[in-house]
């Protein structure tokens with residue numbers, strides 16, 4: 392479950408330079424320059440058996456996550472996603488097995504030190520209602536003994552990072568923000584001390600579909616800049632293919648059914664379990680990973696002058712939606728300057744999809 396009883400202070404994070412011993416006060420530009428990149432996380436035969444349970448919830452789970460990778464754990468309810476994630480910051484202790492971060496066994500790290508390396512974002516957000524947004528974000532830097540000036544600087548930087556205007560939001564209280572805005576603050580707070588690792592447990596799960604999509608897009612853009620190592624738990628396979636560099640599809644007791652890129656999983660599900668999990672919308676989901684720009688397109692003249700249009704940087708999923716809503720006829724493709732540059736038809740889309748799947752299957756076969 393994604394319930395978290397721990398107070399937000401466990402979502403502590405660290406800046407290696409930022410210790411209570413008193414590091415020099417960096418400027419905002421230097422903070423950005425020093426930003427920690429992700430760490431390598433290795434699970435080696437990690438198991439967890441809760442007392443009173445007949446079977447272990449997590450059973451000999453082994454996985455290597457490289458620095459800066461965005462890994463999504465997806466699987467049915469109760470398969471052990473959250474338990475596995477919470478063992479990384481030692482909210483839950485494994486029964487056996489080893490987890491290392493950058494080569495260090497996490498049991499050899501002081502718990503507080505460990506948690507300062509790890510940002511933690513959960514669905515319930517856990518903002519303190521009696522603290523302003525700025526105070527909420529400042530919790531961990533304060534614990535780390537940062538100067539007032541440095542904290543204030545970091546709060547502004549983080550609010551800008553998550554696209555909330557500091558002058559407008561810093562002094563508000565959580566209840567004065569929408570659910571999506573609160574979730575952005577949750578992300579900002581987890582990033583406060585620049586941790587190399589982020590654990591995210593269904594962070595966007597409680598938001599409506601439109602807000603959720605927006606938060607996903609924003610977070611992807613953010614990750615392309617900050618390059619943390621992320622473990623993200625979700626029930627939602629669509630969310631997994633949109634966000635993950637790689638997806639871990641889990642079966643009962645965290646059995647890894649497939650660990651691969653979204654495109655490979657869609658093109659070549661490892662077994663029936665995965666195929667079933669992906670569901671019948673497989674090809675449609677695949678289209679969301681392909682771009683109009685990389686597709687063989689028709690001439691501008693193939694589309695009617697008043698046809699609908701799609702941007703050259705859109706996905707084939709968007710293009711298909713536009714084609715279908717335009718009665719199935721070819722539509723215009725617009726370049727960066729919004730000028731017609733080509734057309735796209737259902738046949739162009741189908742051809743690209745077929746070629747892509749064939750190429751991936753061949754690649755799989757060669758491996």
Ligand SMILES: Nc1ncnc2c1ncn2[C@@H]1O[C@H](COP(=O)(O)OP(=O)(O)OP(=O)(O)O)[C@@H](O)[C@H]1O
Pocket residue numbers: 392393441442444448466467468469470471472473474475626
């Ligand atoms: N504190 C606990 N004590 C006993 N059993 C637990 C405890 N926490 C979880 N479990 C059990 O361990 C298994 C894995 O739970 P976990 O929350 O890790 O699954 P999950 O995949 O994250 O599920 P969900 O998607 O529903 O959040 C489940 O069978 C659950 O009932």
